[in-house]
Amino acid sequence: MGRVIFITGGARSGKSGFGLRLAEKQGGRLIYIATAQARDGEMAERIRRHREARGADWESVEEPENIAEALHGTGGGTVIIDCLTLWLSNLMEKNGSAGFEDMASARADVLAGALKNFRGVVIVVSNELGSGIVPADAPARAFRDAAGRVNQIIAQAADEAYLVVSGLPVRLK
Numbered sequence: 339m340g341r342v343i344f345i346t347g348g349a350r351s352g353k354s355g356f357g358l359r360l361a362e363k364q365g366g367r368l369i370y371i372a373t374a375q376a377r378d379g380e381m382a383e384r385i386r387r388h389r390e391a392r393g394a395d396w397e398s399v400e401e402p403e404n405i406a407e408a409l410h411g412t413g414g415g416t417v418i419i420d421c422l423t424l425w426l427s428n429l430m431e432k433n434g435s436a437g438f439e440d441m442a443s444a445r446a447d448v449l450a451g452a453l454k455n456f457r458g459v460v461i462v463v464s465n466e467l468g469s470g471i472v473p474a475d476a477p478a479r480a481f482r483d484a485a486g487r488v489n490q491i492i493a494q495a496a497d498e499a500y501l502v503v504s505g506l507p508v509r510l511k
Contacts, residue, residue, distance in 0.1 A: 347502035367415030
């Protein structure tokens with residue numbers, strides 16, 4: 339089988355850039371599975387900047403919900419999934435917050451299985467949300483809790499894990 343690398347950190351910590359550098363060191367076919375959706379001008383600009391940073395060597399797959407299936411559909415190579423937090427936002431928007439942590443965990447279990455069976459290198463990027471304050475409302479707490487559980491599931495499935503802080507990667511495993 340392949341290799342799974344999990345990268346987490348705060349917003350704008352350098353996670354995606356670190357993931358791109360790791361992927362490009364692998365050589366071969368490069369595939370970027372993007373979970374973001376351009377729902378407003380600011381997000382469209384972020385997506386544009388990410389595409390520009392990747393360059394022409396990258397194939398892009400835009401998949402806001404079914405990332406395990408998208409991974410399977412790539413057929414191999416070096417893949418970045420960026421990011422689990424936006425994936426969870428998409429799922430919560432569609433399904434609501436009631437029972438969200440359990441639903442998200444079940445989806446993460448499916449993804450973990452797909453990661454372990456992938457023939458290639460997969461780099462999974464996700465935000466670390468557990469270091470902040472406890473959110474004031476129930477939907478935000480449900481999201482934060484689901485993100486923490488999903489990150490644990492994917493980090494456990496990974497061969498390597500990194501925390502990126504201020505652009506500096508710290509190897510966790």
